[in-house]
Amino acid sequence: MPETYDIAIIGGGPAGLTAGLYASRARMRTILLEKAICGGQIVTTDTIENFPGFPDGIKGPELADWMLKQASHFGLEVRPAEAGGLILKDKENEPFVIELTDGARLEALSVIISTGAAWNSLGIPGEKELTGRGVSYCATCDGPIFKGKDVAVIGGGDTALEDALFLAKFAAKVTIVHRRDRFRGAKILQERVFANSKIEVCFNSVATGITGAGKCEALEIKDVKTDAARSIKVSGVFVLIGMIPNSGIFKAVIKTDSKGYILCDDDMKTSLDGVFACGDVRNKLLRQVVTAAGDGATAAFSAQHYVERIKGVEYK
Ligand code: NAP
DSSP, rough: OOEEEEEEEEEEHHHHHHHHHHHHTOOOEHHHHHHHOOOOOGGOOOEESSTTTTTEEEEEHHHHHHHHHHHHHOOOOOEEEEEEEEESSSSSOOOOEEEETTOOOEEEEEEOOOOOEOOOOOOOOTTTTTTTEESOOHHHHHHHGGTTSEEEEESSHHHHHHHHHHTTTTSSSEEEEOSSSSSSSSSHHHHHHOOOOTEEEEEEEEEEEOSEEESEEEEEEEETTOOOOEEEEEEEEEEEEEEESSOOOOOGSBBTTTSSBOOOOTOBBOOOTTEOOGGGGBSSSSOOOOHHHHHHHHHHHHHHHHHHHHHHHOOO
């Protein structure tokens, strides 16, 4: 028979770890499943400077490590495992069954989905072939390899701007290619980008191909206003064009928006009673570490009350 937990949390980024902290402090028997390293996207973020309490910023992996330690300290059980499916319950006081990709199963009265989102790709010629050979989706991971070289960054959001600034510490030159005439990212990051002499900005431009013999040598771009095409010689191309939610395995049983983000109410309740969602996988205005943490706390509180209600021990 599989073990039965009060709450199972699927995904160990800041949302899931905060949910784990709150659920464990509420003395719920809680397990968190994480298929890779706990911390989610902050593990590949150099410095986080907008999480309150760290006036000089904090390294992403360090913050992830502290979050994991804090939740574990209060009794959160963390298992390296990937959820492959969710079997619904027939009666409210029965558990959900989570099928793991290694064939195991576990049961939980309530489920919190905090599976985050994955990086988008451009789908242009050369991108797939040269991934890992100059094409990258993670500046923190691969940036130092490009010391003294020219690189390009595609995108105009916070990630593109932050990572262009990070890359400028190593690279000889960073060219940001963005499809519009202004950036989407935070104004403070824009100011830093425009003030950095190593960064050149190509607005109104789209990437049309990445070329090179066995490694990235050039990025083909096109001006969307004039249709003029040109090639920029670069050793690295960082594709930083946003994310897609990791909601695939839940889509059949839980309502999502047209982009696949899980629909939730203010209490993080999904369309399925007993299942909650938090962090980047849910539909929301602002995807930040601090909002992920807030979501996680709310999801855990809602799950706690759901579990106590079906056990008949709710404090009213
Ligand atoms: P994002 O905010 O969705 O921005 C994606 C950027 O890529 C946009 O500028 C978009 O252009 C562009 N783009 C999308 N698809 C494209 C395509 N096919 N071809 C060319 N360009 C394309 O994604 P993000 O920057 O990764 O950020 C994701 C979330 O994390 C955001 O909520 C962001 O605020 C948050 N974040 C926060 C921080 C921070 O606070 N320090 C750091 C990183 C990320 P358009 O503008 O034209 O749509």
